[in-house]
Structures are given as C-alpha cells and as structure tokens.
Amino acid sequence: MLPPRRFLPSLSLLSAFEAAARTGSVTAAAHELGxxxxxxxRQIAALxxxxxxxxxxxxxxxxxxxxxxxxxxxxxxxxxxxxxxxxLNLRANPAGGTLNLAILPFFGSRWLAPRLPRFIAAHPGMTVNLITRLEPFEFRFDTLDAAIHFGEARWPGAVLTFLMQEEVVPVGAPELIRRLNIAGEKDLLQAPLLHLNTRPDAWETWLRARNVTFDALHGMLLDQFVTMVEAASAGLGIALLPQFLIARELEAGQLVPVxxxxAMRSGxxxxxxPPERASYPPLAAFRDWLLLEIAQEMEIAREIKIARERVA
Known part of the structure; x- marks a missing residue:
C-alpha cells in the first residue's frame, strides 16, 4: 500500500532538490536540469x-x-x-525477463560467467545483470532478485536452494614446493602460507583436520581469491583454494597439490x-538451469574419476 499522496512528492520536485543538494548550488542544479x-x-520551496x-x-x-x-x-x-x-532495465529488455543477481567475485568470474552464454542461448530475451557482493544483505533494501551465497545455510528471511559443496586443497607453484622440499603436512608449518581475510581460520581448520599441531600461523593476507591464485602461481606461498575453481591452473601445471x-570440505x-521473488519467472528459469548445469558437471567429474581409478 502506498503512503498518502501528500508524502509522495513529484519526481520534478525531488529531482530539483537532489540536484541542488548534490551540487550545493541552485545555479548548478538549474544548469544540470535545463x-x-x-x-x-520554486520547486525546492514547494517540496x-x-x-x-x-x-x-x-x-x-x-x-x-x-x-x-x-x-x-x-x-x-x-x-x-x-x-x-x-x-534502464526495462528499456534494455521491454519484454521483461531481467534478473539482477549478486555474485561472489571468484565464483562469478571463474565458474558462472563462462557458462552464462548457455543460459542466454536457452532463454533468448532474458537479461542477467551481475553485481558483486561478498556478504549477505537485506533484500528488502536492495534491487537484487537473488544472490549466490557461500557458507552455512543461514540468511534470515531468504529462501535458500542448495547448489553444491566446496572442497579446498592446498596448492603451490611446483618450483616453490621443490625448493622448500615439502613432502607432508608438517612441512607446511615452515612454508609461507597465504591467507584470505574472509576465511581467516581456513589454514587452522585444515591443519587440525590433518592432526597437525601448531602454535601460530603467519603469512601474506589477501582479500580476493583471484589475487591469491596469482600469488600462489608466482611462488609467493601455499594457498588453500577451491579445487573446482582452479581447474585451469591445475591442468596447466601452474599449481600442484602440495x-x-x-582436499577438505569447506562449505x-x-x-x-527473498520469498516474494522465488517464483519470479527469470529467477525460476535461472535456478532450474543452474541446478541442471551443476548436476551435469558433477556427473562428468564422477565419470572422469572412475576412469582414472580404473587406469590406476
């Protein structure tokens, strides 16, 4: 329900006020608005x-x-x-079908973006806008329809659809591993470790899972996975990285498992x-496509694993 009309000023009054407030000048606002x-x-006074x-x-x-x-x-x-x-969204796609999606930067660039052309091809006329967000947010205060979320299944007020598990693996540049003579988990305590500031306890969790005792862990702190991949590839340290997101580095031999x-499940x-957007047609179509894409990829990975085990 809209508030009473007296609390809904016209766009012309609001535009004049906003321009004057932003420029700090009635003259500048007038020039901007023509x-x-x-x-x-007069418009400001009327407002x-x-x-x-x-x-x-x-x-x-x-x-x-x-x-x-x-x-x-x-x-x-x-x-x-x-x-x-x-x-702007309506003008770009007058038939409707715009999906505003919040993404995690590394997942979005490495996994989602290369596959999106298949979704667009299967749903001509739909537009997907990608906006980077690192943390959960309040949907009611934003224009986003959905978000890719990593972590625990906790997002108050949101409907969550499980997509997939993530496994991290310790990797490093081959030359660094040879130079430091890393042969086992305990050797990592003497190696430079790369830390992600959004997952500050990742190394502690991994080492405890491997029954490795330690006092304190030091090393370079980074704020993005993409920077960590480059740093690890350059030999600056050993990194814990999502295995499915570094396939190209592993295949090229830039990074190798230490x-x-x-591998350890990390989340x-x-x-x-938001509940009111769960049945929004573009979102429903994207959700179905995303789940199918993940299922097909997991099946391919399973078949590759079986084939390798037979060869071994």
Missing part, C-alpha cells in the same frame, strides 16, 4: 511546503543542507537511482532469494 534558477528555487520540513539553510547567495535535508537527500538519491535503474588426499554454495 531550468531557470527561479524554477528550481519543503509539501513535507513540512526545511531542507536548506539560505545564506545570501548560497544554500546549505539542514541536518534533516542531508538525511533526506541521501534517501531521495537512492530512490531516484533505483527508479532510473528499473527504467600433499596427497589434501556449501546456495542460491538465496
């Missing part, structure tokens, strides 16, 4: 009268936001941005969405 100074001043709050302090030829005006300007700017974004049977991937 209006006269007096027209912008203040409608909502019953002073938004600017007038000092001779200058204006300055009041405390209330500053807060209001931020919210109005975001509302106008969302309206503009919605209009120890045998070193799960989910598709998260």
């Amino acid at each position: 209006l006269t100074q007096s027209a912008v001043s 203040e009268k409608q909502i019953g709050v002073a938004l600017f302090l007038r000092e001779r030829q200058t204006i300055r936001l009041t405390i209330a005006g500053d807060t209001y300007a931020r919210e109005v700017r975001e509302a106008l941005r969302r309206i503009s974004s919605a209009s 120890v045998d049977q070193g 799960d991937y989910f598709l998260a969405c």
Whole structure:
C-alpha cells in the first residue's frame, strides 16, 4: 500500500532538490536540469511546503543542507537511482525477463560467467545483470532478485536452494614446493602460507583436520581469491583454494597439490532469494538451469574419476 499522496512528492520536485543538494548550488542544479534558477528555487520551496520540513539553510547567495535535508537527500538519491535503474532495465529488455543477481567475485568470474552464454542461448530475451557482493544483505533494501551465497545455510528471511559443496586443497607453484622440499603436512608449518581475510581460520581448520599441531600461523593476507591464485602461481606461498575453481591452473601445471588426499570440505554454495521473488519467472528459469548445469558437471567429474581409478 502506498503512503498518502501528500508524502509522495513529484519526481520534478525531488529531482530539483537532489540536484541542488548534490551540487550545493541552485545555479548548478538549474544548469544540470535545463531550468531557470527561479524554477528550481520554486520547486525546492514547494517540496519543503509539501513535507513540512526545511531542507536548506539560505545564506545570501548560497544554500546549505539542514541536518534533516542531508538525511533526506541521501534517501531521495537512492530512490531516484533505483527508479532510473528499473527504467534502464526495462528499456534494455521491454519484454521483461531481467534478473539482477549478486555474485561472489571468484565464483562469478571463474565458474558462472563462462557458462552464462548457455543460459542466454536457452532463454533468448532474458537479461542477467551481475553485481558483486561478498556478504549477505537485506533484500528488502536492495534491487537484487537473488544472490549466490557461500557458507552455512543461514540468511534470515531468504529462501535458500542448495547448489553444491566446496572442497579446498592446498596448492603451490611446483618450483616453490621443490625448493622448500615439502613432502607432508608438517612441512607446511615452515612454508609461507597465504591467507584470505574472509576465511581467516581456513589454514587452522585444515591443519587440525590433518592432526597437525601448531602454535601460530603467519603469512601474506589477501582479500580476493583471484589475487591469491596469482600469488600462489608466482611462488609467493601455499594457498588453500577451491579445487573446482582452479581447474585451469591445475591442468596447466601452474599449481600442484602440495600433499596427497589434501582436499577438505569447506562449505556449501546456495542460491538465496527473498520469498516474494522465488517464483519470479527469470529467477525460476535461472535456478532450474543452474541446478541442471551443476548436476551435469558433477556427473562428468564422477565419470572422469572412475576412469582414472580404473587406469590406476
């Protein structure tokens, strides 16, 4: 239900106010909007009268936001941005079918993006917009329809669809492993370890699972998986990385597993969405495609594993 009309100022009034608030000048706002100074001043005054709050302090030829005006300007700017974004999406795809998806950067670039052309080919007319997000967020305060989530199945208020498990494996550049003579788990305690700041206890968890005792672990701290892959490939240290996301480095021999049977389950991937968007057609189509894509890939991986075991 919309609020009473008196609390819904027209876009022309809001645009004039936002432009003046952002530029700090009625003259600049008028130039930007293609209006006269007096027209912008009248629109701002009309907005203040409608909502019953002073938004600017007038000092001779200058204006300055009041405390209330500053807060209001931020919210109005975001509302106008969302309206503009919605209009742009509709213009790009007038038949509808736009999916705004939050992705994890490494998963998005390494796994999802190379496969998206198959989804687009199977669903012509649909548009998928990808936005990077590292942490869960409130869907009700955003324009996103869904998100790829990693970790535990906890996202208050969201519907979660399980996608797949993740296994991390300790890997390093072949030359570094030879130089440090790493032959087992305990040798890693003397090696430079690469740490991801969003998973600060990853190495501790892995070493405890391998029954390796340690005091403190040191090493380089990085904030992105993609940077960690490059650092490990360059021989800067040993990294714990999702096995399915570094297939190209493993196949090329840039990175090799440090120890045998070193893979460890580290968490799960989910598709998260607000309940009211669960049946949104573009999202439903994407969810079905994503689950099928993962199932087919897992089946191929299983067949490859069986074939290798037979050869061995």
